[in-house]
Amino acid sequence: MADIDPATGGRTPRSDAWKTALTVLQEAEPPFIPEGVHVMTVVVEYPPGDPGTPPHRHSGPAFGFVVEGEMLLEVEGDPERVVHAGEAFWEPGGDVIHYQDGNNRDDVPLRFTVTMMCEPGQPMLTLVADEELAQRTDRRAPRPS
Structure with a gap:
């Protein structure tokens, strides 16, 4: 006879799946x-x-997860890289420029989630002017040829 969980009123025993359900990304x-x-x-x-x-x-750090497709990601100081479906990414935010987050594939859509921590009263995203990009070229990682 299965153990009956008093918290469920005798209906169904609790599952132990939660013990192995977590995967750190x-x-x-x-x-x-x-x-x-x-x-x-x-x-x-x-x-x-x-x-x-x-x-x-x-304005603050951002943490993401690619749900579908492939993202071409480039954050200032790091080389561009491809983030595949099922993989996570993050960026520090603040003064760091996020150069790319585009779809790396021309045959499938890209879908990703991002959790952002924004400074109060600041927009969650601010575009960077071409003049500033030109002034900071030394901070950008070498690009593939």
């Missing part, structure tokens, strides 16, 4: 978390071949 130590942070989680969807958001920055 990434761990990070962000350089800062803005005081009074506002947290939001969004879903971003780009059609096949879409270049994504122009160079921008976030």
